[in-house]
Amino acid sequence: MSGRFTRVCVYAGSAPGASDAYTSVSHAAITELAARGSDVVYGGGSLGLMGVLADAALEAGGNVTGVIPKFLDDKEIAHHGVTDLRVVETMHERKMLMADLSDAFLVLPGGIGTLEEVVEMLSWSQLGLHRKPIGLLDVDGFWQPLIALLDHMTAERFVGVDHRQHVLSDPDPITLLDAMEAWEAPKLSRRWLTEDEQT
Numbered sequence: 097m098s099g100r101f102t103r104v105c106v107y108a109g110s111a112p113g114a115s116d117a118y119t120s121v122s123h124a125a126i127t128e129l130a131a132r133g134s135d136v137v138y139g140g141g142s143l144g145l146m147g148v149l150a151d152a153a154l155e156a157g158g159n160v161t162g163v164i165p166k167f168l169d170d171k172e173i174a175h176h177g178v179t180d181l182r183v184v185e186t187m188h189e190r191k192m193l194m195a196d197l198s199d200a201f202l203v204l205p206g207g208i209g210t211l212e213e214v215v216e217m218l219s220w221s222q223l224g225l226h227r228k229p230i231g232l233l234d235v236d237g238f239w240q241p242l243i244a245l246l247d248h249m250t251a252e253r254f255v256g257v258d259h260r261q262h263v264l265s266d267p268d269p270i271t272l273l274d275a276m277e278a279w280e281a282p283k284l285s286r287r288w289l290t291e292d293e294q295t
Contacts, residue, residue, distance in 0.1 A: 100277040101134045103161070105198035107213045108138065108145035109206030110173070118145060121235045122204045123152045125269035129202070130156035132273065137197045139190065140164030140182070142175035145204050150175050161197060163190050191216065200276055201230045205238045214242075214263075221262040222255075229279040231272045232265040239265055258282040 106126065112119055126136065126149045136153040139146055140162030153160045160178040168174065169183050184190050191213065195201075203214045220226050232239040243265055249255040261282045266272035 101132075101199040103135045103137050103198050104129055104200045104202050105137045105194045106149050106202045106204060107206060107210045108149050108204035109210055110139075110141050110146050111144040111207065112148070113145065113205055115236060117236050118205045118238070119148050121233065121267075121269065122148050125202065125204070125233055125273070126152035126158075127156045128269050128273060129153070130158035132277075134199075135159040135161070135179075137161045137163065137194050139194070140174050140178070141168070143173060145206065147175060149204065150178055154178070163193050163197075165190050195220070195226065198228070200228050202272075202276070203230065203232045203239070205233070205235055211242070218263060222259045227281040229276040230263045231276045232263060233269060233272055234265045234267045236267070 108122065122145050129136065130153050135158050136149065138149060138160070141147060141164065142150070150160050150162065154177065159180070161180040161182065162175055162178040163182045163184060164174045165187055166183050166185060174181060182193065184193060195217065201214070201217050203210065214230065214232070217230055221228070221230065232243070234240065246255065246260060246263065250257060250260045264272065264275045264279060266275060
C-alpha cells in the first residue's frame with residue numbers, strides 16, 4: 097500500500113510509559129507507516145518510545161531522520177544508528193527543522209515535551225503557518241484529556257470549529273493513518289471565530 101506522505105514527523109516520549117501497550121501500539125503504528133512508504137522524522141533520541149519508533153522504522157526498511165540539540169547529543173541520548181542524525185544548537189531549531197522536513201505529524205504517548213510539541217504545531221496550524229494533518233495515537237485513551245480540553249475550548253469559543261478539525265485522533269494506527277491521509281485542510285477563517293460561531 098502506498099501512502100500519501102513522504103516523511104512523517106513523529107513525536108513521542110523519551111520514557112516507555114507505564115503500560116506495555118504504549119510500546120506495542122507505537123511499534124505497530126511505525127511499522128504500518130513504513131509499509132505505506134513513509135519515512136520518519138523524529139527527535140533523535142534512543143530512549144523510551146523515541147527509541148522504539150526509530151528501531152521499528154529501521155526494522156521495517158524505512159529511513160529515519162533524527163534531529164537533536166547538541167546538549168542532548170553530548171549526554172549520549174542520541175540514536176546514532178538512524179539513517180540521518182542532524183545535530184542542531186537549540187530546541188527551537190530542532191522543532192523548526194522537524195516540521196519543515198515533514199508532511200504530517202503523528203503523536204505517540206509522551207510527557208511534557210511531547211505535549212509542548214503537539215500544542216505548538218496546533219498553534220502554527222491555526223495561524224496558517226502549516227497545512228499538515230496532526231494525528232494523536234490515542235493508546236488506551238492516553239490523549240483523551242487533551243481531546244476533551246480542545247473540545248471544551250471549542251465549545252467555549254476560544255477555538256474555532258474549523259481549527260478544531262486540524263487535529264485527528266484514534267486508538268487504532270491503521271484507522272488514524274487512513275484518516276490523516278484522507279484529511280483536507282479546512283478553509284482558514286479571517287477571524288478566530290466566524291460570525292455564526294460568535295452568535
